[in-house]
Amino acid sequence: MVVPAFFVKQRITLMVNRYEILAANPDGTEGHLLAFAEQKRMKLKEEIVFFADESRSRRVFSFKARQRLDVSAEHDVFDENGTAIGMFSKQFGASLIRSTWNLSVPGLNAMGRERRPVIAVLRRVWGFLPVVGDVWVPFIFHFDFVDTESGAIVLVSERQKAIRDRYTVTVPDPRLDFRVAASMAVALDALQSR
Numbered sequence: 001m002v003v004p005a006f007f008v009k010q011r012i013t014l015m016v017n018r019y020e021i022l023a024a025n026p027d028g029t030e031g032h033l034l035a036f037a038e039q040k041r042m043k044l045k046e047e048i049v050f051f052a053d054e055s056r057s058r059r060v061f062s063f064k065a066r067q068r069l070d071v072s073a074e075h076d077v078f079d080e081n082g083t084a085i086g087m088f089s090k091q092f093g094a095s096l097i098r099s100t101w102n103l104s105v106p107g108l109n110a111m112g113r114e115r116r117p118v119i120a121v122l123r124r125v126w127g128f129l130p131v132v133g134d135v136w137v138p139f140i141f142h143f144d145f146v147d148t149e150s151g152a153i154v155l156v157s158e159r160q161k162a163i164r165d166r167y168t169v170t171v172p173d174p175r176l177d178f179r180v181a182a183s184m185a186v187a188l189d190a191l192q193s194r
Helices: 117-126 180-192
Strands: 003-012 016-024 030-038 047-049 059-065 075-081 085-092 100-105 108-114 142-147 153-157 167-170
Touching: 003 030, 003 180, 016 075, 016 108, 016 153, 016 180, 047 180, 075 180, 100 142, 100 180, 108 153, 153 180
Parallel strands: none
Antiparallel strands: 003 016, 003 167, 016 030, 030 047, 047 059, 059 075, 075 085, 085 100, 100 108, 108 142, 142 153, 153 167
């Protein structure tokens, strides 16, 4: 399944983070709902399930960590039947300075990292400052994923200026299944601070 562009919008509730995956219309506006996801907080083994709509009656894909509470855990992406269709993982060492992720599907291996190294460092320093560490500052960060063989862009996630987390995601490489791309885009929000 190929979707060249879509939006991810987060809605925060008390015990669950909710994500809407919306199609991008040709004019750049929001289109129809492609998937609805929920992330339950305080789980030992991270799992996010994507449904066809908010009724949560039909599961369409999901991702789940292989390990429990691991900062470099590998996550498998599954289709609606539970068959693995891709995976992603955070490169812990490289991410200490600039968040870096691995992403793979059959026939494609990619590496993604924060676009702006200066923003990456500022995000890390901000949390350690004694006075401003508790003040919320919405750093705008973007991720670019490139094919590890050719260097071509395969996925771009750009955070928008908004009170709630909102991302524009483009997928110029048709080898990257939408379900894996959407899982990675949500993980960039849900798992980034780990």
